Amino acid sequence: MKPNRDEELRQLFEQFLTSDQAEAAVNDVLAGEQLLHEHPAPEPAPEVLADIKATVAVVAYRHSKVHKIAYRVAVAAAVVMILSAVATKLWENKTDRSRIIQTASILPTWIWESDDIAANDPDLASFSLEIEQIEQQLKTLQSGSHSGNSEMTIEDLQMELVEIDSDFWKG
Amino acid sequence: MVTSNDLGQIIAGCKRGDAECFSRLVDAFAGRCYGYFYRLTGDRNLSDDLLAELFVRLVEKIGSYKGGSFESWVFRIASNIFHDYLRAKLRQKKMFEAKDAEPETLEETEERRSDRTRDKIDKLQKQLDRLDPDTKELITLRFYSELSFKDIASMRSEPIGTTLSKLHRGLKKLRELME
Numbered sequence: 001m002k003p004n005r006d007e008e009l010r011q012l013f014e015q016f017l018t019s020d021q022a023e024a025a026v027n028d029v030l031a032g033e034q035l036l037h038e039h040p041a042p043e044p045a046p047e048v049l050a051d052i053k054a055t056v057a058v059v060a061y062r063h064s065k066v067h068k069i070a071y072r073v074a075v076a077a078a079v080v081m082i083l084s085a086v087a088t089k090l091w092e093n094k095t096d097r098s099r100i101i102q103t104a105s106i107l108p109t110w111i112w113e114s115d116d117i118a119a120n121d122p123d124l125a126s127f128s129l130e131i132e133q134i135e136q137q138l139k140t141l142q143s144g145s146h147s148g149n150s151e152m153t154i155e156d157l158q159m160e161l162v163e164i165d166s167d168f169w170k171g
Numbered sequence: 172m173v174t175s176n177d178l179g180q181i182i183a184g185c186k187r188g189d190a191e192c193f194s195r196l197v198d199a200f201a202g203r204c205y206g207y208f209y210r211l212t213g214d215r216n217l218s219d220d221l222l223a224e225l226f227v228r229l230v231e232k233i234g235s236y237k238g239g240s241f242e243s244w245v246f247r248i249a250s251n252i253f254h255d256y257l258r259a260k261l262r263q264k265k266m267f268e269a270k271d272a273e274p275e276t277l278e279e280t281e282e283r284r285s286d287r288t289r290d291k292i293d294k295l296q297k298q299l300d301r302l303d304p305d306t307k308e309l310i311t312l313r314f315y316s317e318l319s320f321k322d323i324a325s326m327r328s329e330p331i332g333t334t335l336s337k338l339h340r341g342l343k344k345l346r347e348l349m350e
Contacts, residue, residue, distance in 0.1 A: 008319065008320075009320075012320055012331065012335055013335060013339075015332070016332050016335065016336075025335075025339045028339055028342060028343045028346070029338065029339055029342050031342070031346055032310070032341075032342025032343065032345050032346050033313075033314060033342065035295060035342075035345060035346060035349055036295070036310070036314045038295075039293050039294065039295035039296075040206070041205070041206035041209045041210055041315075042205075042209060042215065043202055043205065044201050044202070044205040044218075044219065044222060045219075048219045048222070048223075049197060049198075049201055051223070052197055052201070052222065052223050052226050053193070053194045053197050055223060055226070055227060056190075056193045056194070056197060056226050056227065056230055057190040057193065057194070059227050059230045059231070060185075060188050060190055060193050060230050061188070061190070063188065063230060063231060064188035067188075
């Protein structure tokens with residue numbers, strides 16, 4: 001056991017006490033510590049030290065193993081996180097593209113580009129044509145140039161108009 | 172006595188998990204730490220247990236040592252272990268008091284232990300036990316850790332003047348008791 005530093009002690013005590021008081025205090029402390037030197041505590045038994053060393057070796061081994069496993073798990077977790085982040089990014093891009101295609105299928109470009117929707121949509125064009133024909137027949141009937149049962153023909157035409165109208169809105 | 176250079180190598184080896192370095196750490200600190208525990212408890216068996224616990228904890232915590240006085244770090248952990256033991260003892264005492272079941276009370280255990288070791292306890296230990304626990308711990312810590320007053324005051328979270336004054340009064344009283 002190395003002796004404690006009396007110079008350091010004297011300086012310390014002089015911060016709080018007068019020089020004489022500090023001198024006395026240092027002597028008291030040194031004399032007290034001398035008692036501890038004269039009555040040494042027992043040393044640990046060699047078998048106790050051997051047991052501690054064996055325990056410490058096992059704990060150190062387990063500890064380093066746990067650290068290695070924790071390190072590997074951390075690396076694996078980091079890799080999984082990076083991969084999932086990349087996959088999410090790719091998925092988002094893919095989803096965006098499909099969304100654009102879906103939007104295109106719902107709203108065909110010809111709607112925006114066409115000047116005459118009725119002419120460019122085949123269904124609408126055929127409906128329009130049928131309506132025009134019926135209108136023409138109605139005019140003919142109203143002008144009296146049509147021969148035959150005119151009441152029945154008008155009802156038939158009206159029914160046909162209602163049917164076409166209904167089909168048109170059904171799509 | 173290990174040099175600071177040797178100690179640096181031992182610490183570096185311990186941080187790598189080198190078993191040989193842990194063995195050298197035990198050789199370097201076992202004597203002083205055992206003396207610290209023995210003077211606080213007056214019991215060899217208990218000191219053996221506390222010493223073993225200290226080194227296990229050093230192994231577990233060596234990664235958290237970030238420099239500075241290694242002695243201070245070791246004895247701070249030793250002090251924590253001793254206070255953990257005191258708290259556990261107090262809890263045990265309270266538990267026995269609460270249950271009122273006395274297969275063997277803590278006092279009886281201590282008495283039995285004292286009987287076993289009484290003849291081995293030296294005069295100094297008896298007089299140290301007559302000091303108040305805080306002063307006894309301070310004297311023991313200063314002697315076995317060889318730490319500076321600045322480090323001890325920092326460890327105890329008190330002004331250096333308080334530490335100096337307590338140690339001075341404690342050692343003076345110990346000398347009077349020994350005469």
